Amino acid sequence: MTLHFHKYQGTGNDFVMVDDRARQFPADDHALVRRLCDRRLGIGADGLILLRLLEGYDFEMVYFNADGYLGSMCGNGGRCTVAFARYLGAIEQTTSFLAADGPHHASIDPDGTVHLRMQDVAGQQAVEEDVFLDTGSPHLVRFLPASSLAELNVFAEGRAIRYNDRFRERGTNVNFVEAPTAAGQPWQVRTYERGVENETFSCGTGVTAVALAASRRGASSPIHLRTPGGDLRVSFEARPDGSFTQVYLSGPATRVFEGRWEEVTGNR
Numbered sequence: 001m002t003l004h005f006h007k008y009q010g011t012g013n014d015f016v017m018v019d020d021r022a023r024q025f026p027a028d029d030h031a032l033v034r035r036l037c038d039r040r041l042g043i044g045a046d047g048l049i050l051l052r053l054l055e056g057y058d059f060e061m062v063y064f065n066a067d068g069y070l071g072s073m074c075g076n077g078g079r080c081t082v083a084f085a086r087y088l089g090a091i092e093q094t095t096s097f098l099a100a101d102g103p104h105h106a107s108i109d110p111d112g113t114v115h116l117r118m119q120d121v122a123g124q125q126a127v128e129e130d131v132f133l134d135t136g137s138p139h140l141v142r143f144l145p146a147s148s149l150a151e152l153n154v155f156a157e158g159r160a161i162r163y164n165d166r167f168r169e170r171g172t173n174v175n176f177v178e179a180p181t182a183a184g185q186p187w188q189v190r191t192y193e194r195g196v197e198n199e200t201f202s203c204g205t206g207v208t209a210v211a212l213a214a215s216r217r218g219a220s221s222p223i224h225l226r227t228p229g230g231d232l233r234v235s236f237e238a239r240p241d242g243s244f245t246q247v248y249l250s251g252p253a254t255r256v257f258e259g260r261w262e263e264v265t266g267n268r
């Protein structure tokens, strides 16, 4: 099989991006998606995204995690897919598209910043000392004491939560957070991602969950968040019943390179 692909990254969360408007990609081939995302044996990415045509929308975003299986909503992937649609000439400055969690609107600033409207969020649940929210994908948010995030073993701690008795079956993404120590500083976030089963440089639905959880701790919209791969902004309106609306995730989405992948067997 020969595949023409593009590589995108949004604050270091990286994706193999495929223009599948002709619907030729074998989306049921989980092993193929896994090989393409493999950082040693393939192109290397946290996930693979198909951009497909869909009636009533500018496009559909079909998102696979690096494990080869369909994921739930991907915020950084959504921003990258919007940038890709613009690169392909399929949209101009604004768009409406369908993703795993439903319809989304987005716009692109002249500097390339993509503002992605997320689904309204019903509320949040306390899980012992932590908070659980669904921002299109499931997220556990754990607030840490000052100066503990940099040294944290996110892989080990995140994996232990993702596979505990509560989450093992459906899985969850796990976000570790440090609050700003001075006004104007960002919230710092590191995320263990379900489906990648590792720490990623950034998670868009993750920082959205963190921002909404932080608002219950006194933070007000818009909230500035820093991930190992870069900075994101989340704005929202908090409703008195505990839900959130007008939730926007904003940040850069960059096309890194494009290429042709051809599966080589034997010693060619």
Ligand SMILES: N[C@@H](CCC[C@H](N)C(=O)O)C(=O)O
Binding pocket: 013, 065, 070, 071, 072, 073, 074, 075, 076, 077, 137, 138, 172, 173, 193, 194, 195, 196, 200, 202, 203, 204, 205, 206
């Ligand atoms: N990196 C993503 C999150 C993708 C969803 C996730 N790994 C899952 O299916 O649970 C983001 O930017 O939101």
